[in-house]
Every structure is written in C-alpha cells, then in structure tokens.
Amino acid sequence: MNPFLKAFARECRIVSRKDLLDSGMRPLQITAAVSSNALIRVRRDHYALPETDRHTIEAVRIGGREGCVSAAREIGFFAFDSQFTHVHIPREGSRLRSPQSRKVPLAVASRDGVQLHWWPLIDRADGTEYCVGARDALAQIIQCQEPRFALAALDTALHEQKIRAGDLDEIFAHVPEKYRALRSKIDARVDAGQESVLRDLFRFAGFRCDIQVSIDGVGRVDLLVEGCVVVEADSKSHHKSWEQQMRDRTRDRLLAARNYLTLRVLYQDIMFDPEGVLRAIRNLVDICRHGSPRAFAHA
Numbered sequence: 090m091n092p093f094l095k096a097f098a099r100e101c102r103i104v105s106r107k108d109l110l111d112s113g114m115r116p117l118q119i120t121a122a123v124s125s126n127a128l129i130r131v132r133r134d135h136y137a138l139p140e141t142d143r144h145t146i147e148a149v150r151i152g153g154r155e156g157c158v159s160a161a162r163e164i165g166f167f168a169f170d171s172q173f174t175h176v177h178i179p180r181e182g183s184r185l186r187s188p189q190s191r192k193v194p195l196a197v198a199s200r201d202g203v204q205l206h207w208w209p210l211i212d213r214a215d216g217t218e219y220c221v222g223a224r225d226a227l228a229q230i231i232q233c234q235e236p237r238f239a240l241a242a243l244d245t246a247l248h249e250q251k252i253r254a255g256d257l258d259e260i261f262a263h264v265p266e267k268y269r270a271l272r273s274k275i276d277a278r279v280d281a282g283q284e285s286v287l288r289d290l291f292r293f294a295g296f297r298c299d300i301q302v303s304i305d306g307v308g309r310v311d312l313l314v315e316g317c318v319v320v321e322a323d324s325k326s327h328h329k330s331w332e333q334q335m336r337d338r339t340r341d342r343l344l345a346a347r348n349y350l351t352l353r354v355l356y357q358d359i360m361f362d363p364e365g366v367l368r369a370i371r372n373l374v375d376i377c378r379h380g381s382p383r384a385f386a387h388a
Contacts, residue, residue: 102137103136103146106119106134119136123136131146132152132186133191143174144159144174147174147188148219148220150186151185152178153176154176154221155175155220155221156220157204157206157229157230158171158233159171159176160175160220160221160225161230164223164246164251166245166246166248167238167241167242167285168230169241169242169282169360174202174203176203177206177225178205178206180207204233208232211260211263212224223251224252227260228260231261231264236271237289237290238282239271240275240289241283241285241286241289243257243271244277244282248278248280254277276300280301283360284312287311287322287366290367291314291370294367294370294371296315298312298313300313304347306347307347308340314374315374318377319349320352320370321337321352321353321354322354323355350376
C-alpha cells in the first residue's frame with residue numbers, strides 16, 4: 090500500500106486528488122485503486138477508504154459537511170438518533186448529489202432520511218473539511234431536535250470541553266428567541282446525555298432532582314430524586330463487564346443500608362419509554378413517603 094494511504098487509513102477521512110498525487114500516486118494508480126475498491130471516489134476530486142464512516146461519505150458526496158447530530162457524534166458529545174446523516178449545505182452550494190451516488194443529482198434522488206441544514210454558520214472556518222464546528226452543530230441541534238435532546242447535547246458539549254461557557258452567547262444569539270429558554274437549564278456536571286434527559290424529565294414532572302450527588306460511604310450517584318431515590322442511568326458501554334456489575338450491586342446494597350431506594354434505568358427506556366420511567370419513579374417516591382402498599386397488605 091502507498092505510504093500515504095497507510096497514514097490515511099489511520100484517519101479514515103476524505104482526501105483530495107491533489108493529496109493523492111502529492112503523495113506520489115500516479116493517475117493510473119488512483120484509477121486502479123478505485124477500480125479495485127481500495128479507494129472510494131466519493132465526489133469529483135474527493136476520495137475515501139472503504140471503512141470511512143458512512144455519514145462522512147454521504148455528507149461529502151452530497152456536497153456539504155456533517156452537521157447537527159451527525160457532527161455531534163463526530164466531535165464527541167451527545168447526539169440522539171444519529172442513524173440518519175445531517176448535512177450542512179452552504180447557501181452557494183451547487184452540483185449537489187444523491188447521498189448514494191455521485192452520478193445522480195440530489196434534486197431527483199431519494200434522500201433516504203438525510204436531513205439538510207441551510208442555516209448560515211456562526212464560523213465557516215470552524216470544524217473540518219467534512220464536519221462543521223461544535224458551536225454550529227449545537228445551534229443546528231437546538232433548532233432541529235426536541236428540547237430535552239438539545240439540552241443533553243449542550244450539557245455534554247460543555248462537560249466534554251468541546252465548547253467553552255463563553256461560546257453559549259454566540260450559539261444562542263444564532264438561534265430564534267423561542268429557543269433561548271434552554272440556556273437557563275444547562276448544567277455541565279452531567280456525565281452523559283441520558284443523565285441530562287432524565288434530569289429534565291423528572292424536573293418537568295415536578296420532582297426535586299439533584300445530579301452528581303456525593304453520598305457518604307457510597308460515592309457519587311447520577312441523580313437523587315426527592316432526597317430518597319437514587320437513579321443510575323445505565324448503558325451497555327459502561328456496564329458490560331461482570332466486575333462493573335459487581336460494583337453496581339455493592340453500591341445498591343450500601344445505598345439500601347442508608348435508607349435509599351435505587352432505580353437503574355437503561356438508555357432505551359430513558360429515550361423511548363419516558364412515561365414508564367416516570368411511573369416507576371412516582372411509585373418509588375410514594376414508597377419513600379408512605380411505605381409500600383404491599384407491605385401493609387401482608388401485615
């Protein structure tokens with residue numbers, strides 16, 4: 090393999106024909122690499138390796154850059170449902186193509202769920218050639234996604250230091266006024282987006298909810314509802330090993346010894362069954378306040 094392609098393989102990103110020629114590849118070698126599927130010709134003068142992320146390829150093939158939740162996933166903060174590619178298109182964009190074929194104009198192609206964003210950017214120079222910057226991704230998410238998911242993106246972008254607190258002025262100046270109430274709810278202490286979604290869900294339902302609470306003899310817990318129910322937002326990526334499960338069970342026992350009830354909720358329940366999660370927390374808070382009706386039934 091060409092030494093440039095070996096280095097390129099570590100990044101799995103888009104390169105130009107000029108980059109390939111400057112690396113020492115000859116035009117016939119580029120053609121042969123495309124013919125053998127060692128390279129993908131994404132768009133005129135734009136190439137990628139076969140393992141390059143699908144969202145990146147679709148964004149560049151269309152003629153734009155990854156935006157909104159696709160950019161959030163690329164940059165490294167919370168993005169709900171990044172299954173479909175979100176693409177920022179510059180207003181002067183031309184020769185737009187189908188996300189599946191560089192030979193088919195976008196106007197006559199099925200977009201297959203691809204979402205286009207035409208809003209002007211805060212900073213066109215921010216980001217990369219294939220992805221908008223974090224501030225613009227957040228401004229797009231605020232206008233495109235449900236408020237609870239936009240809030241989770243803002244919380245985690247600050248927590249992961251993808252933006253600074255001072256960037257919020259620019260972000261909210263760039264969106265319509267109706268979205269600006271979100272700013273007062275931002276809390277960068279959350280460790281993950283699902284914690285932010287849970288906190289917003291509980292507070293909207295009228296519960297007192299504190300996040301990242303330290304409990305003596307136990308450590309820090311994700312959320313504490315009404316001072317008595319500990320809620321942990323579990324995900325497969327953070328709780329897949331037996332050792333991690335053992336630690337969780339020990340924490341639950343220590344919490345029970347201190348008169349706390351514990352509820353562990355999965356990502357899919359938080360995102361797709363919020364009413365079910367609320368029913369569970371209402372019942373547990375009621376047990377804290379009045380005791381379990383099952384205990385009285387068997388007294």
